[in-house]
Amino acid sequence: MIKARDNYTIESLKELWEKEFSDLPFEAVVKQDILRQGMVFTASALNVAEYKKKDYFIFTFDRAPLKDIPEHTRAPEEIRIFTDDKTPGVTKILPTVISVRLNPTSPYKLDADGEGNVKLYLADEAIANAIYPPIPAYYKEKYSFGSPIGEVAPAIEWGYLIYLTVFRNCQYFGKDEECQFCDINHNWRQQKREGRPYTGVKNPEHVVEALERIAATDSVAKAFTITGGSVTGKLGGKDEVEFYLQFPRKISASLKEHFISKLVIQAWELDDCKKAVDAGVKIYHPNYEVWDVELFKKVCPGKERYIGRDNWIRRVVQSAEAFGAKYVIPNFVGGVEMADNVGFTDIDKAVESTSEGLDFFMSKGIIPRFTTWCPEPFTPLGETSAPAPLLYYLKLLRSYKAIHKKYALEVPPGYGDAGVGKAVFSVSAFMDVL
Numbered sequence: 001m002i003k004a005r006d007n008y009t010i011e012s013l014k015e016l017w018e019k020e021f022s023d024l025p026f027e028a029v030v031k032q033d034i035l036r037q038g039m040v041f042t043a044s045a046l047n048v049a050e051y052k053k054k055d056y057f058i059f060t061f062d063r064a065p066l067k068d069i070p071e072h073t074r075a076p077e078e079i080r081i082f083t084d085d086k087t088p089g090v091t092k093i094l095p096t097v098i099s100v101r102l103n104p105t106s107p108y109k110l111d112a113d114g115e116g117n118v119k120l121y122l123a124d125e126a127i128a129n130a131i132y133p134p135i136p137a138y139y140k141e142k143y144s145f146g147s148p149i150g151e152v153a154p155a156i157e158w159g160y161l162i163y164l165t166v167f168r169n170c171q172y173f174g175k176d177e178e179c180q181f182c183d184i185n186h187n188w189r190q191q192k193r194e195g196r197p198y199t200g201v202k203n204p205e206h207v208v209e210a211l212e213r214i215a216a217t218d219s220v221a222k223a224f225t226i227t228g229g230s231v232t233g234k235l236g237g238k239d240e241v242e243f244y245l246q247f248p249r250k251i252s253a254s255l256k257e258h259f260i261s262k263l264v265i266q267a268w269e270l271d272d273c274k275k276a277v278d279a280g281v282k283i284y285h286p287n288y289e290v291w292d293v294e295l296f297k298k299v300c301p302g303k304e305r306y307i308g309r310d311n312w313i314r315r316v317v318q319s320a321e322a323f324g325a326k327y328v329i330p331n332f333v334g335g336v337e338m339a340d341n342v343g344f345t346d347i348d349k350a351v352e353s354t355s356e357g358l359d360f361f362m363s364k365g366i367i368p369r370f371t372t373w374c375p376e377p378f379t380p381l382g383e384t385s386a387p388a389p390l391l392y393y394l395k396l397l398r399s400y401k402a403i404h405k406k407y408a409l410e411v412p413p414g415y416g417d418a419g420v421g422k423a424v425f426s427v428s429a430f431m432d433v434l
């Protein structure tokens, strides 16, 4: 059963915003609610002009198994919502990009009229217009490899980011090792079952060919991310550092000049971080997932066993010596610290704990970012918990903004424009509120 918590109508959402959170843009309120609740598409909403479809670039980010949501093959990667003079009776919404997370029971529904105009409904009330991302020109090019380009080098964030999941599994395997919110291995199994082409380990030559074509044909993509699951043993005869660094090492200096290069991987020792810098990596994301000491052990048992939370944090801090503090951007999964039966039950205590981590890193010039937890099926937390409450996300956004301001930090690099109406980062509203 898909669990829900604190459902809103447009009236109650507006009331909450006006009374308690008017310091945040209304767009951020709606975005966070949609991200935690997911959305559902009617058949007509998926029968509009061509658009870029969801490429399942690393996780499912869906609330139900793929077999239960056949429309997953046609869902767009993201939606961009906005209001205009004709949108009836709701607060103005500037263009806001939101990642698509399918949930057949969500109160947020996309539906289209006979002319292909899509609207977003909350509890059956139209609240905004919606458009889908265009298909990048490079999706229509021919390549020497047989896989679809969306499998090799998918575009997300409205085309801004090329997401290169070069290893689609994680060697933290099974419920005693996998991060308890993560469905990378379950996603892989589901995609294979669905018959989708889904390469486990990417060929560096294919990645280079794709990036060359993108650089030649596309002006929207500005960054690429190299990532995948952790390698605790060997992969193709290489350890984790050598496996992942073979990709940036193969990419030419001019491509690394053209794109901002990012690496999302475990927390490495300083010497290995220096190797990454030498390989041309600009931005490093050693994701710490959750700040609280005890929750880290429970939520990330593999990371705790192989590296340990203290080591992880120490390595994140030391990596600033290699990359420069502002280029170290560790992610946490906002909301897992409130997972039922595991995390905090008190919203303020959860935000306080997470804010302690934010303050710790930001005081050193390191700016964490967060994604919004999507309780995915098959994962230990996703099977047993509802999403975190909306109030948690709004208080977190407020705290994030305040700590960022306290240390007079810049907008983190590699995410495009910040600010409401401009941000393209689609899996949380942190860029919308800066």
Ligand code: SF4
Binding pocket: 169, 170, 171, 172, 177, 178, 179, 182, 183, 184, 228, 229, 230
């Ligand atoms: S380290 Fe954790 S979050 Fe990362 S891929 Fe493995 S299980 Fe998922």
